[in-house]
Amino acid sequence: MRSLNNNTPPIMKTLLTTIAAGLFVLPSTTLEAKSYGGFSPGLTFKRKVTKVISTATSGFSTVAKKAPIPASVPKFKKGEVVTFKIGKKGELSFAGTSIPFKSDGGTSNVYNKVIPTKGFSDTAVVYKDSRNKPTGAALNYVRTNRSNPLQPKVNSVTYSL
Secondary structure (H helix, E strand, C coil): CCCCCCCCCHHHHHHHHHHHHHHHHHHHHHHHHCCECCECCCCEEEEECCEEEEEEEECCCEEEECCCCCCCCCCCCCCCEEEEEECCCCCEEECCEEECEEEECCCEEEEEEEECCCCEEEEEEEEECCCCCEEEEEEEEEEEECCCCCCCEEEEEEEEC
16 A cells, blocks of 8 residues: 555545544444443442432312322332443343433432333433532422323422432
8 A cells, every 4th residue: 555645635534534433433322322321231220218208189279299109119218328320222120120311410310211102201300410420419209190181190209319
């Protein structure tokens, strides 16, 4: 292969420079594709539950604080340590459940799963530092019971970790 010199046509120089740049950029974009909001699949971390809030509304105005946690929601107690793991597709897995990765908010990653037919919404926010290390989390579960349209019941359970 001959070197680029003053006799090399400008189009050839541009083409070779573009190819060389592409070869340099390709490996770095491939590495980034395996990260979800800065978290690599297989990452595990633990957080302690610092607060549990469970409320229920019945109808359009009655709010019950300290409502029972629905069976479809993981039950954690204040002080309990929860182990989280980032799955192969970026999902947040813990306590026998997982929530799909949705977005990187810069200082946090957002995970969300909605099942409209059941009236379920599971949301997790994992807070992180500037080095993409998890620093905290919030989990929110909403369960809607529409069996009586005149008295819909909505349960909300929020954990701070």
